[in-house]
Amino acid sequence: MRAIAITKPGGPEVLQLVEKQNPEPSRGEVRVRVRATAVNRADLLQRMGAYPAPADSPPDIPGLEIAGEVDSVGPGVERLKVGDRVFGLVGGGGYAEYVVSHERALAKVPDGMSWEAAAAVPEAFITAHDAMTRGEAKTGEVLLVHAVGSGVGTAAVQLGRALGAMVIGTARTADKLERAKDLGLDHGIVPASGKFADMVKQVAPDGAACTLELVGGTYLAEDLRCVTTLGRIVLVGLMAGAMSELDLRLLLNRRASIIGTVLRARPLEEKIMAVRAFESQVVPLLARGAVRPVVDQVFPLADAAKAHERMASNAGFGKIILRCD
Numbered sequence: 001m002r003a004i005a006i007t008k009p010g011g012p013e014v015l016q017l018v019e020k021q022n023p024e025p026s027r028g029e030v031r032v033r034v035r036a037t038a039v040n041r042a043d044l045l046q047r048m049g050a051y052p053a054p055a056d057s058p059p060d061i062p063g064l065e066i067a068g069e070v071d072s073v074g075p076g077v078e079r080l081k082v083g084d085r086v087f088g089l090v091g092g093g094g095y096a097e098y099v100v101s102h103e104r105a106l107a108k109v110p111d112g113m114s115w116e117a118a119a120a121v122p123e124a125f126i127t128a129h130d131a132m133t134r135g136e137a138k139t140g141e142v143l144l145v146h147a148v149g150s151g152v153g154t155a156a157v158q159l160g161r162a163l164g165a166m167v168i169g170t171a172r173t174a175d176k177l178e179r180a181k182d183l184g185l186d187h188g189i190v191p192a193s194g195k196f197a198d199m200v201k202q203v204a205p206d207g208a209a210c211t212l213e214l215v216g217g218t219y220l221a222e223d224l225r226c227v228t229t230l231g232r233i234v235l236v237g238l239m240a241g242a243m244s245e246l247d248l249r250l251l252l253n254r255r256a257s258i259i260g261t262v263l264r265a266r267p268l269e270e271k272i273m274a275v276r277a278f279e280s281q282v283v284p285l286l287a288r289g290a291v292r293p294v295v296d297q298v299f300p301l302a303d304a305a306k307a308h309e310r311m312a313s314n315a316g317f318g319k320i321i322l323r324c325d
């Protein structure tokens with residue numbers, strides 16, 4: 001099969017199109033003919049040598065999510081059959097024509113959804129849905145979403161609207177906030193020198209009940225300044241860094257929670273649980289158009305380096321897709 005390999009740690013140029021052996025499905029696994037995959041921040045880190053693949057994934061082929069058809073099934077597979085259109089999470093190896101996955105880590109793609117749209121779904125919607133579940137986001141409450149133009153952000157804003165939350169979001173450019181309004185953003189904020197808590201309190205005086213923190217760094221201190229009593233801050237990403245100085249009195253007095261989350265490092269059983277929850281609660285919303293994948297740009301698999309450059313530029317809105325014809 002054709003695949004994109006990380007030939008050595010480095011810049012986008014180390015991503016090269018190579019020939020690899022087709023993987024074979026083991027017990028409970030299916031092999032998927034990948035039609036499209038999508039780029040994630042973790043792929044950029046892995047390419048730079050800063051985020052090794054889990055032990056059960058190809059060490060040199062990046063790619064955490066796929067959409068494609070089941071091409072062969074291993075022993076004991078019960079739910080899926082050859083030809084089924086599926087999407088889901090993989091521990092790695094998604095930048096390839098074929099990948100194997102446990103059948104329960106995949107969900108069926110809604111009828112009529114293109115491969116490019118389907119590949120824009122799994123990481124963004126499963127991460128956002130799982131984080132909102134952990135953060136107990138509720139109807140009528142204030143949901144604060146950072147980096148609303150990111151893949152995860154565009155999914156979270158829509159899931160917030162579908163839930164009936166009041167969605168407040170941040171981005172560093174007004175243009176992305178404007179585009180996020182079409183997805184259900186009620187109030188957009190461009191942080192001023194990284195500060196946004198006062199602006200959140202102007203529109204929601206009690207503060208945010210659930211915050212999806214995709215930026216990290218100094219944003220966490222601001223999240224605490226605008227968290228409501230018993231509020232939940234779910235730390236999903238560290239785009240602005242891993243260090244933050246916090247006023248712990250705010251955490252204590254508001255009896256708030258900070259919850260960390262990561263999908264890739266979870267054991268298979270827990271990933272399957274996240275995918276099953278996504279299948280029952282989010283796929284029906286996708287099927288009836290209540291939420292939709294947001295595609296920024298589509299590149300052929302061979303142009304993975306260009307796709308990585310696009311992500312690193314922070315210019316995108318939504319997901320960057322690699323097509324695997």
Ligand SMILES: NC(=O)c1ccc[n+]([C@@H]2O[C@H](COP(=O)([O-])OP(=O)(O)OC[C@H]3O[C@@H](n4cnc5c(N)ncnc54)[C@H](OP(=O)(O)O)[C@@H]3O)[C@@H](O)[C@H]2O)c1
Pocket residue numbers: 039040041042123127147148149150151152153171172173176214215235236237238239240261262263264311314315316318319
């Ligand atoms: N925990 C998990 O399991 C999990 C799963 C998936 C993703 N993630 C994380 O979630 C985050 C979003 O992922 P994604 O793939 O959706 O990202 P993405 O589409 O690449 O978008 C990231 C956005 O973050 C903003 N940003 C970048 N650097 C920033 C900075 N220093 N300060 C403020 N904003 C900054 C940029 O938007 P603006 O320029 O508009 O501000 C950028 O477009 C990443 O940190 C990723 O690692 C975590």
